[in-house]
Amino acid sequence: MSDPLIEPDLQPPRLPLLLAAGLESMLDAIGKLLLVAAALVVVGEFAAVALRYGWSFSRPWLQESVLAANAALFLLGAAYTLRHDEHVRVDLWSRRWSPRAQAWAELVGFGLFLLPFCTLIAWGGWFYFMRSWGMSEGSNQPGGLPALYLVKALIPAAGLLLIAAGIARALRAVAVLTDKPLDAQS
């Protein structure tokens, strides 16, 4: 466990990498919560099935809770997955490039694709959430979950977190380009 950020030869502390590491540990903390969400999806849906077929018990709130857990899982998980670089890429060509060329590609991708796209998600999602919040929207089914706006709030959150994960990756790419040693990703 050598953390280059606290090694003395890297003085003065490099703010960009410190910021990247901070963003990454925030995303990892969220990732830990999402493991719980994933467990809830599996257990919740299984319980819903067992109750439906075993005891003919079915309630909209149960199904909606599973959907809400799944929404948290993939909307917030998108940024956690980006932080661990596990989104699928077409690396047929780029994997043969030099680290510097890959770092440039990372910066171009961030500025051209991630930032505009995720700003749209965060910005559009914010108004979408505010409309729902303004009318204290609940489920449209009787016996469904109240506070549907909380689920809708996950949409702008997804955009913001993806931007945060993108910034962390871009900062690391800048570090590669400015010829500073890349510190451990994991």
Add this chain to the structure above:
Amino acid sequence: MTLEDGLALCLFASLLGALTLGYPVALTLGGVALLFAGIGTALGAFDPAFLAALPNRMFGIVANETLLAVPLFVFMGVMLERSRLAERLLTTMAALFGSLRGGLALSVLAVGAVLAASTGIVGATVVTMGLISLPTMLRLGYDPKLASGVIAASGTLGQIIPPSLALVLLGDVLSNAYQQAQLKQGVFSPETVSVGDLFVGAIVPGLLMVSLYASYIIWVAWRRPEAAPALPVGERPSIAPKALVSVLLPPLLLIVAVLGSILAGIATPTEAAAVGAVGASGLAFASGELNLRRLRETLDSTVKVTSMVYLILIGAALFSLVFRGFGGDERVAELLQGLPGGLLGALIAVNLCMFLLGFVIDFIEITFVVVPIVAPALLIMGVDPIWLGVLFAVNLQTSFLTPPFGFALFYLRGVAPPELLTTDLYRGAIPFVVIQLLVLTALVVFPGLVWVP
């Protein structure tokens, strides 16, 4: 050609160009689409109001109960893989059939078919089997071409044999496309197709494929015994029938239960997937392979793979909004309807495009980006939606197996020992590609193969 057409065309071309940058596909999809929306708005060829629909589309994805099967099937597949059930299945099968010529290859095929049914995650099956069985087959003196061909081909079965993740996603997209097609034709109480229908339809073609693969292996073992030797007498492990039952039966029961309840119409794929996920955990627990660390790893993979799939879906949603904003979908429909050869011509053109795209992008991207554009047009021309889904799945599976770009071959190359020549890998895949093409042709000539009661 109007400005809108030009932009729609450029949008697609730029996407393919931008993907070579190696940035995550989902973000590239959304980013390129947004850039073109910007250019189109500036030129007055695009109404930015289309973009405002994105959050609502995203909420539609959140509320989709069919897609809820994704995390559940992913969890089930990862659990079966992590708890080494697959590995034990393969070694037991090899012990059972290893004394026969070609027996090892047949075991790989059988486990591939069963595993495929449980994971359906692109690459996972190829990697697992490549790691476990390729070294053994090579050591025994199997023809490297046959060994690698069997593994790559068996690995791709995950695309077509239900309950595969690929068919879940394809089924969801096709059911939307089918409704859209019927609304356009003025049918206001549209018929529906479900993921379950697609599962049923894929069974006969899937079994046909497995039996053709098996016939080829048996034929090679008969004509060229040196290419597929049996285990030497001294190496044949003896296994107690009881151990055999305890290893083979539980996973088979799990698959049968999951698949059976979907096919019998008792459960939706999502419900069956939940039972499968808990069942897989139960199996892992019963075989002493489940501990807290492994459970955590399984959940972590589930979060990552699920988020990966869904983010592509979100990127593709924006992409198709923009493509539609330029009127691209109508233009594609006109283009397909105007092709020589009518319906057959359109089908060949679409499938050829998908086959080529399969070299560059994965099943998920093609399902979410290309299928929503082309499927409504083909369905309006009178194609059966289930048949179309099976055709797409078999076609993409063929693409993943075709040298030199097939995905399955890449995955296998990644885990194969260096002494396996890449040319052998390519040449070994060819007989299986030929079988795939035979199945594709058979599907077109005898559409009844996609049998749905």
